[in-house]
Amino acid sequence: MVSKTVKVVNAQGMHMRPAGMIVAEMKKFPGCNTLLKVNGKDVKATAVMQIMAAGIKCGSEVEIVCDGEGENEALEAVAGLFESGFGE
Numbered sequence: 001m002v003s004k005t006v007k008v009v010n011a012q013g014m015h016m017r018p019a020g021m022i023v024a025e026m027k028k029f030p031g032c033n034t035l036l037k038v039n040g041k042d043v044k045a046t047a048v049m050q051i052m053a054a055g056i057k058c059g060s061e062v063e064i065v066c067d068g069e070g071e072n073e074a075l076e077a078v079a080g081l082f083e084s085g086f087g088e
Contacts, residue, residue: 001065001066001067001071002065002066002067002071002072002075003063003064003065003066003075004063004064004075004079005061005062005063005064006061006062006064006079006082006083007059007060007061007062007082008056008057008058008059008060008061008062008082009058009082009083009085010058010085010086010088011058011088012058012088013055013056013057013058013060014051014052014054014056014057015052016048016052017086018081018086018088019048019051019052020048021081021086022036022045022051022078022081023045023046023047023048023051025074025077025078025081026045026046026074026078027046028074028077029066029068029069029070029071029073029074029077031068031069031070032066032067032068032069032070032071032074033066033067033068034046034064034065034066034067034074034075034078035064035065036051036054036056036062036063036064036065037062037063037064037065038054038056038060038061038062038063039054039055039056039060041054045064045078062082064078064079064082066078
């Protein structure tokens with residue numbers, strides 16, 4: 001199990017497009033279970049609606065937790081999306 005804390009830098013926070021980007025990235029790692037821990041909630045990184053329902057706003061800190069096959073690569077992939085502001 002590996003984890004990393006990142007900050008949401010895109011002004012709109014987590015809306016449909018960045019949530020979809022996370023889910024699409026996680027499909028590349030089917031053997032890895034990834035959770036986003038934010039605001040006291042554990043959110044599946046493979047569930048667009050859960051990500052959006054978590055109300056993750058700009059400036060929020062999110063802990064990404066990956067466990068399973070390819071966990072290091074999955075962690076870096078998701079962390080990279082957050083750090084790049086999802087291209088916004």
